[in-house]
Amino acid sequence: xxxxxxxxxxxxxxxxxxxxxxxxxxxxxxxxxxxxxxxxxxxxxxxxxxxxxxxxxxxxxxxxxxxxxxxxxxxxxxxxxxxxxxxxxxxxx
Numbered sequence: 001x002x003x004x005x006x007x008x009x010x011x012x013x014x015x016x017x018x019x020x021x022x023x024x025x026x027x028x029x030x031x032x033x034x035x036x037x038x039x040x041x042x043x044x045x046x047x048x049x050x051x052x053x054x055x056x057x058x059x060x061x062x063x064x065x066x067x068x069x070x071x072x073x074x075x076x077x078x079x080x081x082x083x084x085x086x087x088x089x090x091x092x093x
Contacts, residue, residue, distance in 0.1 A: 002052045014069075015070050021038070029089060049089075
């Protein structure tokens, strides 16, 4: 059985005002991961993903491209211990 993981990611580039959070929500549902995504005041997008390793790897790969109008320059991932605290994926404010 594959182990569950937790990944905290900061996405930099043209990622605000391009539906990045909504598209991340759709991708998270597609890949079956839980957690949240939000805009930060510095213009980056922050997300926390939990799920099985394969699904989290897929959403992280998706984040490297993002929604079509986005221009991702960098993704910084920090792996954390899985907690299972999230039942769904949502946009946080």
